[in-house]
Amino acid sequence: MLVEDQHPLNKSIMVSVLGVPNVGKSSLINYLMGMNLTVVTTKPQTTRNKFHCILTVDRTEIVLVDTPGLHTTNQEFNKRLNQQATEGIVGADVNLFLVDLKRNVLAQLEECKRHFEDDIGKSWLVFTKTDLIDNAEELPLAEVFELAKGIFPSLERYFSLSPKTGDNVHLLTGAICDEAKDGPHLYGGEVSNKNERFFATEYIREQTFELLKDEIPYETAVVIDEYKDFREKETKTKLASHISASILVNRPSQRAIVIGSKGSMIKEIGTRSRKKIEAMVGGQVHLNLHVKVSPKWFKNNFVLEELGLPRAQTSNRVWRAK
Ligand SMILES: Nc1nc2c(ncn2[C@@H]2O[C@H](COP(=O)(O)OP(=O)(O)O)[C@@H](O)[C@H]2O)c(=O)[nH]1
Ligand SMILES: [Mg+2]
Structure with a gap:
């Protein structure tokens, strides 16, 4: 679609989805897309390439970047996977750092931190797998968030949700839409930049x-x-x-x-x-x-x-x- 043919109120936003292996990055993207586009398995490190998944909410085009999990490694293959992940923030308007509530949250962020320069741009923290925690709403997430800012000072806000059940995912979607800027859509109704x-x-x-x-x-x-x-x-x-x-x-x-x-x-x-x-x-x-x-x-x-x-x-x- 030609840019000048697009609706004048169109908005768009690019969001990178980052985190260590197995935190629910691909699951979150599939939940948002409403389809099992990107592969999810119980084994860590299933995702190997970064790629765009595109979702349109009203007049807003959301481009989600799925990435391989970040981890420490010396092997050539894994270095290339990490590169795919860190490149995910290039051009992103918001970076989502996903952390699994069932594991040590700050340790997961420390692991991510090794791969990035200090200034990574606007970033949000997303606590995942709330469905696996009894009384998840009673967790001291605000305090954990303050500690997380010590690791990534650019963290602005946090969400807690379950990519599996979809609990609270709408709050994240709403925030992403609020963040979108006026501008043309890049993908006319396509679901991915990969074929x-x-x-x-x-x-x-x-x-x-x-x-x-x-x-x-x-x-x-x-x-x-x-x-x-x-x-x-x-x-x-x-x-x-x-x-x-x-x-x-x-x-x-x-x-x-x-x-x-x-x-x-x-x-x-x-x-x-x-x-x-x-x-x-x-x-x-x-x-x-x-x-x-x-x-x-x-x-x-x-x-x-x-x-x-x-x-x-x-x-x-x-x-x-x-
Ligand atoms: N119970 C539960 N399991 C989840 C949730 N999100 C992801 N999983 C599971 O965690 C595993 C890894 O998920 P995946 O999306 O592939 O993680 P990725 O490596 O970060 O892309 C899969 O077995 C998912 O079914 C969640 O919110 N709740
Ligand atoms: Mg994945």
Whole structure:
């Protein structure tokens, strides 16, 4: 939509969603979006790329930036995840720092603090998972908030809510809308700046996190080999898309586990992720999955680039001219 064609009272705001792993960043975004767009699992560090999710409330466009959890690490792969997270504040009008009430709140903020310069701009503190606390309203949150300001002086206010049940989320939405400035919408009704191809890999990866144990999901990545979209084309079949994707694993023994006995595991991963992809594209999907051994893919610059994780400022590895 052309800027001059937009309603003169349009407003917009960009909000980054930050925090250590597993505090409910992706859950909050899904709750606000009213759909399971970004992947949520019980395991920490499921989100690997930052991306925009777009929600429109009346005339206000809210761009939410989902980010990987911030954590201390020396590994190249994790450094790139942290870079994705810290870049989430670039251009954001408000940064939300989510902290899980079931864990040490100040320790979580200290962990976040390591990754940012002092002046990070307007920031709000969001206490999450209130549903897991009896009498959450009796917690001395105002006092904790004062201590939190000692860590991030730019914190302006706080909220306490449950991304899972939605309790009090409306207070946050209201505050975000109040903060929005007059200006054109950037995305005309789109739900994300990432395409369906990206979400297809996310939904396959989500099932590896759901179904596989121990270190395996963390040592797994998904790349698309072929993505054909038939929806705009005249075809005789009802098929909406044909997708071939590879699940990369680190070691041959993991390949056997991902395939499962007589292919049962890969079949289950395929069936479950296909259903989610079908719901997204609104039609039948043909999904072909392969499992490939790619030793140490998480140290391989080419694979990391393919996964949308460019070099971080702190990267140990550099591209060398031949
Ligand atoms: N009980 C409860 N669980 C939550 C809440 N928010 C998130 N979770 C769970 O915490 C886990 C991590 O959530 P996720 O959104 O993936 O966290 P992220 O790593 O910060 O993006 C998942 O199992 C969620 O279902 C909440 O408000 N209440
Ligand atoms: Mg997440």
